[in-house]
Amino acid sequence: MTNRLAPLALGVLLAAGPAAADLVFPDLSYRTGPFAAGGVPFSDGYQDYFTLVNERDGGIGGVKARVPECETAYNTEKGVECYEATKGDGALIYQPLSTGITYQLIPKVEADHIPLHTMGYGRTSAANGKVFEWVFNYPANYWDGASVIVKYLMDENGGSLEGKKITLLYHNSAYGKEPIPTLEALSKKHGFKLTLIPVDSPGQSQKSQWLQIRRERPDVVVMWGWGVMNQVAIQEAANINFPMDHFIGNWWAGAEHDVAPAGMAADGYKALNMNRVVDYPVFADIRSHVIDKGLAAGDGSYVGSVLYTRGMYAAMLAVEAAKTAQEMTGTAQIDAAMMRDGMEHLEMTDARMEALGMPGIGPEFTVSCADHGGSGMAIVQQWNAAEKTWVPLTDFIAPDAEVIAPLIEADSTAFAAENGIAPRCD
Amino acid sequence: MFYREAGDFKTSYRDDSQTFPIGFDRYRYYAVLVLAFAVVPFAIDDYWASAIFVPFLIYAIAAIGLNILVGYCGQLSLGTGGFMAVGAYACYKLMTAFPDLNIVFCILGGGLVTAAVGVLFGLPSLRIKGFYLAVATLAAQFFLVWLFNKVPWFYNHSASGQISAPARTVFGQPVTGAGVEAWAQYMICLVFAVVLAWAARNLTRGTVGRSWMAIRDMDIAAEIIGVNPLKAKLTAFAVSSFYIGIAGALFFAVYLGAVEVGEAFGIQKSFLILFMIIIGGLGSIFGSFAGAAFLVLLPVLLKNVLVGTLGWPTDLTAHVQLMILGALIIGFLIAEPHGLAQLWRVGKEKLRLWPFPH
Numbered sequence A: 001m002t003n004r005l006a007p008l009a010l011g012v013l014l015a016a017g018p019a020a021a022d023l024v025f026p027d028l029s030y031r032t033g034p035f036a037a038g039g040v041p042f043s044d045g046y047q048d049y050f051t052l053v054n055e056r057d058g059g060i061g062g063v064k065a066r067v068p069e070c071e072t073a074y075n076t077e078k079g080v081e082c083y084e085a086t087k088g089d090g091a092l093i094y095q096p097l098s099t100g101i102t103y104q105l106i107p108k109v110e111a112d113h114i115p116l117h118t119m120g121y122g123r124t125s126a127a128n129g130k131v132f133e134w135v136f137n138y139p140a141n142y143w144d145g146a147s148v149i150v151k152y153l154m155d156e157n158g159g160s161l162e163g164k165k166i167t168l169l170y171h172n173s174a175y176g177k178e179p180i181p182t183l184e185a186l187s188k189k190h191g192f193k194l195t196l197i198p199v200d201s202p203g204q205s206q207k208s209q210w211l212q213i214r215r216e217r218p219d220v221v222v223m224w225g226w227g228v229m230n231q232v233a234i235q236e237a238a239n240i241n242f243p244m245d246h247f248i249g250n251w252w253a254g255a256e257h258d259v260a261p262a263g264m265a266a267d268g269y270k271a272l273n274m275n276r277v278v279d280y281p282v283f284a285d286i287r288s289h290v291i292d293k294g295l296a297a298g299d300g301s302y303v304g305s306v307l308y309t310r311g312m313y314a315a316m317l318a319v320e321a322a323k324t325a326q327e328m329t330g331t332a333q334i335d336a337a338m339m340r341d342g343m344e345h346l347e348m349t350d351a352r353m354e355a356l357g358m359p360g361i362g363p364e365f366t367v368s369c370a371d372h373g374g375s376g377m378a379i380v381q382q383w384n385a386a387e388k389t390w391v392p393l394t395d396f397i398a399p400d401a402e403v404i405a406p407l408i409e410a411d412s413t414a415f416a417a418e419n420g421i422a423p424r425c426d
Numbered sequence B: 001m002f003y004r005e006a007g008d009f010k011t012s013y014r015d016d017s018q019t020f021p022i023g024f025d026r027y028r029y030y031a032v033l034v035l036a037f038a039v040v041p042f043a044i045d046d047y048w049a050s051a052i053f054v055p056f057l058i059y060a061i062a063a064i065g066l067n068i069l070v071g072y073c074g075q076l077s078l079g080t081g082g083f084m085a086v087g088a089y090a091c092y093k094l095m096t097a098f099p100d101l102n103i104v105f106c107i108l109g110g111g112l113v114t115a116a117v118g119v120l121f122g123l124p125s126l127r128i129k130g131f132y133l134a135v136a137t138l139a140a141q142f143f144l145v146w147l148f149n150k151v152p153w154f155y156n157h158s159a160s161g162q163i164s165a166p167a168r169t170v171f172g173q174p175v176t177g178a179g180v181e182a183w184a185q186y187m188i189c190l191v192f193a194v195v196l197a198w199a200a201r202n203l204t205r206g207t208v209g210r211s212w213m214a215i216r217d218m219d220i221a222a223e224i225i226g227v228n229p230l231k232a233k234l235t236a237f238a239v240s241s242f243y244i245g246i247a248g249a250l251f252f253a254v255y256l257g258a259v260e261v262g263e264a265f266g267i268q269k270s271f272l273i274l275f276m277i278i279i280g281g282l283g284s285i286f287g288s289f290a291g292a293a294f295l296v297l298l299p300v301l302l303k304n305v306l307v308g309t310l311g312w313p314t315d316l317t318a319h320v321q322l323m324i325l326g327a328l329i330i331g332f333l334i335a336e337p338h339g340l341a342q343l344w345r346v347g348k349e350k351l352r353l354w355p356f357p358h
Helices: A002-013 A036-057 A076-087 A099-112 A142-156 A180-190 A207-216 A228-239 A256-266 A281-291 A306-329 A336-344 A350-355 A401-419 B023-043 B046-072 B080-097 B103-126 B130-150 B182-204 B207-217 B219-224 B229-256 B267-280 B285-309 B314-335 B339-353
Strands: A027-029 A069-071 A165-171 A193-199 A220-224 A247-249 A270-273 A379-384 A389-392
Touching: A027 A036, A027 A076, A036 A256, A036 A281, A036 A306, A069 A076, A069 B285, A069 B314, A076 A099, A076 B046, A076 B229, A142 A180, A142 A220, A142 A247, A142 A270, A142 A379, A142 A401, A165 A180, A165 A207, A180 A193, A180 A401, A193 A207, A207 A228, A220 A228, A228 A247, A228 A256, A270 A389, A306 A336, B023 B182, B046 B080, B046 B182, B046 B207, B046 B229, B046 B267, B046 B285, B080 B103, B080 B130, B080 B229, B080 B267, B103 B130, B103 B182, B103 B229, B130 B267, B182 B207, B182 B229, B182 B285, B207 B219, B207 B229, B219 B229, B267 B285, B267 B314, B267 B339, B285 B314, B285 B339
Parallel strands: A027 A069, A165 A193, A165 A220, A220 A247, A247 A270
Antiparallel strands: A270 A379, A379 A389
């Protein structure tokens, strides 16, 4: 901290000179508690990418990025404390990696005018930029995820899910409940029977839930889990000999640490992913510029894992949005409002991802004033327990916009009416 | 020294039995009030409001509520989190069902509904005591959280099951929702905390409070001298739940703005508030404030010192924080089981006799 404070103090002393403050990207991480298993690799990836940009490229447009970290333990009160503690620092963007904290922060960022990026989590209807001016959830949201799972199952079952039984095993919180409206709409559309089974947070005991699953024998179990809940669910599924290839997690239930505790029994478990996991060239850069220099956020052991990659992907999207903002305004010292404009004009193309050393890490998408949601595409991957790798089964699958768009419209319009927000972008 | 009784004469019973019989204490109390009402609102920023003062005041209200039940009436309760949830959800339903109703009445309504629910779950206290009652209230905790998660009516069928506070104003100044100023958020909590603490202090030294304490000290003897245990216990549950309900309503509407019942009002909240009154001091209004301050401020202070000043990694700090807090709780329980309030009392007495201890 002292080495970070020193230039700051110097900056105050030399206030007459050109302002050269850092670009601040606070990291509301959680490295403790029942959700730490997912929080640690994500945060490592997020911070390491900023360190890489600083070390390799000399910062973003010549300005160094600074990533103050604050521990939330996935707890909303601590999340609010962290937000308030860091926002005065010139924060450009918040990515809390928690749906609960996101809900606390949405009204706050609208008031403070700081963008909030909830990548694949948070409030789904924030995809409507007309209502949620400061909230983004590209490249995909929960309802996209639910739709992609159903589309994948349709393909697996010859184009029809008529009469099939699908069980949603979900974390009994805002996070786990988010996909329910979509799945209900889809069950009406495609004629499958949906059963909802909640698991109370954090989810260490799921005996009764799996007893119910064993009794009802659903064709597919879809899981919306996070943290310790995933590991327990996969172990319990193995215990009742539930066929693993009929068990699909969402993208927060598909990392190495979720399946590893069950060992070989987890072989064949499927999960969504919004970013491909390949040995990208950028990992070599991270190893040489960050980890070998001793600058890694963690111990460096997570490089290349699912959530490390996703954290890095989140940081990359933030950096690209910042670059876009710098290009648009012609100034390197962007503020939060410029960052928002940069995010609204973000274009992720295959060429750009390739140039960054991570070809095909995510789908191509563009963000606009009205659409903060991105393409919503995701892949389905499968765990190979012998090789200890996630094997992609599909290319990026597009969600069913016909079902999702009206749901987003309805939810965000209701939010706008409740809070007296006039739609923008017209 | 500061604490002296020489020259501090009482000529009426009224003077002698006031809350702060020592002159210095009384002036300090007024000074704190002046500071809280006339200085802090002008100096407060978002961080001090959301991270420190607002949670402190809200937890203090909840701690007073629990202290009335546990400290004054001797009934154990582990249902605090659940009762806070009742306050929050009742307040939410009132806010959304009657958009024109002033938020103050929604919060009071949340308290009243919680009082009713508290009485309901207090009924077993007429038959069972101690640990058995603690388990009965534990059932309330789990039942209420489950109920608010299960029945969509309580969260107005929102997709996520979260409740979010719409914007409401007091005298034209927003106190909930997005456009809240730090001082407004602080002031509404302060007004509630001061009025409720004042009411609690006066309740506990009146007839009702004495009947609670009689029940606490020995229920059979109390019954023999004419205290109605049914009335005493149920009023204690009602008043206690009223306070906790108001704390829950403020916690949801003013402090966080959106809550998820399992996360915000889980069993940890019950334990946290129980620790507050144990550390602060059972049967003491000042102790409720001291305990709330201890458990709200200490983690923030430790975090700011260890991460902010010493630059420790955040995860190490979080673990060290737990260890320090745990050690302090154990230390307190061994060295001073009556909590911070007792330390304060002993310190005061020593100071009054100083420099001639006997």
